[in-house]
Amino acid sequence: MNEQMDDSKPIFLQIAERIENDIIAGILPEESQAPSTTQFAAHYQINPATxxxxxxxxxxEGILYKKRGIGMFVADGAKQVLIGKRKDQFFEQFIESMLREADKLGINKEELIEMIGKGVRSK
Incomplete structure (x- = not known):
């Protein structure tokens, strides 16, 4: 929980995204306890309701579940659900717009694959 808050995005969405990132990265394994709202509020100096x-x-969304009197826990299968969700978002945000731009520029499939390969090799 060392990241700073981004003023351009609602804080509650950033909290959810940070938990999602920790689940995907394996920092919060399935069935492990998630940080409490009190911990988030104290760390980021935000309202506990936020x-x-x-x-x-x-x-x-079924990613976390409550254990009464204990706290929030990562649901079984949450990591796979989140990876699927992120892949869908990746396609919508990046692939579709890349394909539209490639079409505008007259870049064919082979050129596009070559460009992607070049980008992968340069990493």
């Missing part, structure tokens, strides 16, 4: 809104977003 932190709870981000956590509850993930509860509503």
């Amino acid at each position: 932190a709870a809104k981000g956590v509850n977003l993930l509860v509503d």
Whole structure:
């Protein structure tokens, strides 16, 4: 939880995204306890209700679940669900726009594959 908050995005969404990132990275394995809303509120100096809104977003999506009196836990299968969600977002945000731009520029499939390969090799 060392990252700074981004003023351009609602804080509760950033809280949810940070939990998602930790699940995908394996920092929060399935069935492990997630940080509490109190911990988020204290660390980021935000209202506990704001932190709870981000956590509850993930509860509503089935990524986290509540153990009464104990806290929030990562649901079984959450990592795969999040990876699938992120792949869909990646396609919508990057691939579709790249294909539209390639079409505008007259870049054919072979050229596009070559360009992607060049980008991969340069990493």
